[in-house]
Amino acid sequence: MNGREMLKALAQQAKDRLRARNCKGVNCVKDNVIRTVIIKSDDEQLYNKVKDVVNLDIVNPMAELIDINYYKTLTNEQKERYFFELSDKFRELKSRYEKEKIKQVN
Numbered sequence: 001m002n003g004r005e006m007l008k009a010l011a012q013q014a015k016d017r018l019r020a021r022n023c024k025g026v027n028c029v030k031d032n033v034i035r036t037v038i039i040k041s042d043d044e045q046l047y048n049k050v051k052d053v054v055n056l057d058i059v060n061p062m063a064e065l066i067d068i069n070y071y072k073t074l075t076n077e078q079k080e081r082y083f084f085e086l087s088d089k090f091r092e093l094k095s096r097y098e099k100e101k102i103k104q105v106n
Contacts, residue, residue, distance in 0.1 A: 043093070046089060047093045050090060061090060062087060
């Protein structure tokens with residue numbers, strides 16, 4: 001990484017920190033960069049993982065869903081946001097799976 005790229009990365013991190021400080025509550029997080037990690041195109045992949053986790057009755061589903069390599073690159077504040085966003089997405093997709101499962105039975 002050359003000096004220009006490093007400066008650009010540092011500037012982006014500073015912007016992210018400022019956005020996070022100005023953010024009050026979960027609704028504001030959608031405008032933050034962290035939320036873009038879990039986007040609609042990834043929902044189907046995540047949905048398949050959620051189905052596996054639910055079917056296998058895994059004790060700690062978040063450990064199976066979290067992207068460890070990405071998670072390690074985050075600051076503590078970003079890790080918290082990522083974790084909460086992922087847990088919200090898990091609940092949403094688990095509910096969807098359970099509804100679809102009920103429809104199949106009926």
